[in-house]
Amino acid sequence: MDKLREAYRNNRLILFVGSGVSANIGLPPWRELIDEIATQLDYDPEVFDTYGNFLALAEYYRIRKGNIGPLRSWMDREWHRDIEIRNSEIHRLIVQGRFPAIYTTNYDRWLENAHDAHGVDYIKIANASDLVKAQTGVRQIVKFHGDFDDDDSIVLDETSYYERLQFETPLDIKLRADTLSKAVLFIGYSLSDTNIRLLFYKLSKMWNERETKGVRPISYVFSHKPNPVQQEILSQWGIRMIASEDDQPGLALQRFLEDLVEGDIKP
Numbered sequence: 001m002d003k004l005r006e007a008y009r010n011n012r013l014i015l016f017v018g019s020g021v022s023a024n025i026g027l028p029p030w031r032e033l034i035d036e037i038a039t040q041l042d043y044d045p046e047v048f049d050t051y052g053n054f055l056a057l058a059e060y061y062r063i064r065k066g067n068i069g070p071l072r073s074w075m076d077r078e079w080h081r082d083i084e085i086r087n088s089e090i091h092r093l094i095v096q097g098r099f100p101a102i103y104t105t106n107y108d109r110w111l112e113n114a115h116d117a118h119g120v121d122y123i124k125i126a127n128a129s130d131l132v133k134a135q136t137g138v139r140q141i142v143k144f145h146g147d148f149d150d151d152d153s154i155v156l157d158e159t160s161y162y163e164r165l166q167f168e169t170p171l172d173i174k175l176r177a178d179t180l181s182k183a184v185l186f187i188g189y190s191l192s193d194t195n196i197r198l199l200f201y202k203l204s205k206m207w208n209e210r211e212t213k214g215v216r217p218i219s220y221v222f223s224h225k226p227n228p229v230q231q232e233i234l235s236q237w238g239i240r241m242i243a244s245e246d247d248q249p250g251l252a253l254q255r256f257l258e259d260l261v262e263g264d265i266k267p
Contacts, residue, residue: 001242004220007183008098008260014178015094016144017104017111018196020188024250025088025110027079030054036074037061055195059157068156076148079108085117090250093257095120101178105145105199107154112141126153128170144171161195165202176206179219186221186239187253191230204237224252 007013023029037057038048041064051057062068085091091114094102104111115122122139125131126147134140145164146154155164184203189196203219219239223230226243234241246252 003218004183004185004242005260005263007218011098011100012182013099014182014184015097015099015102016184016186016189017094017102017106018186018188018190019106020190020249020253021090021094022079022106022108022110022188024090024188024253025083025085027108027110032078033071033075036078037071040065040070040074055158055161059159062157062159067151068154069151071156072148072151072154075107080110083110085110085114088114089254090257092118093254093261097257097261099139100182101140101142103142103144103175105155105196107143107146107148107156109148115139115141125171125174126150131170131174142171142174144175165198167202167206179207184219186219187257189221191221191223191227191234200234200237200239204239207238222253222256224249 004013019027019030034049034054034057035045038045041048041061048057052060058068058071061071065071088110091110094111095114095118102111112122112124120139122141123130123133123135124141124143124147125133126143127150143153146156148154155161186200191197200221207219220242221234221239223241223243224246226245227241231241231243242256244252244256246255
């Protein structure tokens, strides 16, 4: 934790935000999205779920519909209803933290809405054309898997996900540059999620290429409970696990962020 705190205090800590953060404010689980795909395609949801993993089912949707427009509209509508973002302590702590850049694999707008609610400026970056908007001293929110304002940027189906993992897009080049001298902290990710583990693996390969130059970044992932198996596996990829002993994932993450963000200012 000492090196993590040092990176944070020196404004050299990049945050990577996963779906667990959005789940904390009551967004529907992925299961509901799969059920909606089945409904729109006139399948029984329980039967449809047996036909493949989420990426494959989303791929089938895109093939049948021609694009993900109707599904994106449903997600945008259902994921932005009746939530008072000021009530989310986790979002407040993220907004008020010393994070020069926040990367997120979430499509929803709640990180942006939280910044608006707390009066903190930011620049949203979801594609190559957004990169020119970057300004020194203004936080960047990088929508690493796309944004609802640009259907083509959304990484949802199998093809788009595999293309994303090639790590050859302008956003990947930006990530390499951002992590050249900064640490990375992952929050809101399930360590059992194969898609996220592929992201960890790809990042570790990218960082390994720098190791000979002595500039491999330090990275961390927060978990709400200890897991010695995952800790050992992640360690070989250069990712250090920070574990809590709290049974409630949301409360565990909140307390961790309070310690990190507010630890220096508490009496």
